[in-house]
Amino acid sequence: MLERKIVCITGMPGAGKSFVSEAFSRRGGKIIVMSQQLRRKYVEEGYAGESFENFAARMREKYGRDIVAKLSLEGIETKDSLVIMEGVRNREEVDLFSRKGKTVVVAVHAPPRLRRERLLARMRDVEETTIEAIVKRDMENLKLGIGEVIAMADYMIVNDDGLDQFKSRIEEVVRRVLEDGSS
Numbered sequence: 001m002l003e004r005k006i007v008c009i010t011g012m013p014g015a016g017k018s019f020v021s022e023a024f025s026r027r028g029g030k031i032i033v034m035s036q037q038l039r040r041k042y043v044e045e046g047y048a049g050e051s052f053e054n055f056a057a058r059m060r061e062k063y064g065r066d067i068v069a070k071l072s073l074e075g076i077e078t079k080d081s082l083v084i085m086e087g088v089r090n091r092e093e094v095d096l097f098s099r100k101g102k103t104v105v106v107a108v109h110a111p112p113r114l115r116r117e118r119l120l121a122r123m124r125d126v127e128e129t130t131i132e133a134i135v136k137r138d139m140e141n142l143k144l145g146i147g148e149v150i151a152m153a154d155y156m157i158v159n160d161d162g163l164d165q166f167k168s169r170i171e172e173v174v175r176r177v178l179e180d181g182s183s
Contacts (some may be wrong), residue, residue, distance in 0.1 A: 004081055007177060008088040008147045011108035013137055014122075016166060020108055021086040023170045027178060030080045034087035037071040037119030053140065065145070068091035073100060075178040090145030091152070104177050107175035109154035111160055112138070121154075 007024055009017045021031045038056055046055045059067045073096070076083055078096065088094060088105070097103045110118075114132050150156075155173045157167045 004076075004083065005177075006097045006101045006103045007082070007084045008094055008097055008103060008105045008149075009084060009086045009108065010105060010146060010153065011087040012112075012141060012146065012150075013134070014116055014119040015108040015110040015158075017086050017108050018173075019159075019166065020106060020157060020170050020173075021084045022172045023108045023167075024082065024177075026086045027082070027174060029082040029084045030076070032072045034068050034072045034085060034089070034093075037075065038068050040070055060144075061077045064092065065090050066092040066096045069096045076100075079173055088146075088149055089141065091148050092145075094149060094152075104155070105149060105153040106155045106173060106177065107158065108157050108159055109152040110149070112156070114160060130135070 007029065009020050011017045021029075027032050038059070039052065041059065042052055042055045046052075050058075055152075056068075063070070068087075069085070069092070072085055078171075083101070088097075089170060094103060094105060116131055119134050120129075121129075155177065157166070157169045157173055159169075
């Protein structure tokens with residue numbers, strides 16, 4: 001039986017992680033968006049009036065820095081041979097995934113100015129409605145350890161040109177990861 005491959009997608013908000021996840025999904029991978037797993041838990045266990053960020057901090061303090069990875073692992077089925085963990089935030093999460101299968105880390109980078117423009121344009125979250133809120137969220141991600149995960153990535157995809165160039169870079173990395181998974 002082939003060993004499960006877990007592709008950890010990391011990058012700051014607005015860098016383009018979902019594009020990378022979708023490219024792996026088209027090759028048969030199962031996407032697990034880690035923040036959605038935590039949001040599910042927030043709905044179940046968040047205190048009245050508690051912000052999502054405060055809930056996340058409370059969960060990490062109570063259950064460890066890899067709690068979101070633990071929640072995300074619940075979404076893996078035995079048949080899943082290629083799993084994409086979108087939104088890895090710290091080294092402890094990568095370490096946990098490494099105990100569950102062959103793990104490859106793919107970082108997506110985009111310059112802060114471009115990321116902020118994208119976040120303001122999509123306004124997916126209430127937290128992303130001002131530059132100040134986006135900068136605050138960036139700092140929170142850095143405190144969680146995302147910078148270390150990005151720095152230690154097996155592959156880096158830079159998203160600073162047009163969409164066609166970005167998609168081409170993604171396809172090259174996906175091909176390389178699926179061929180052998182090593183850097």
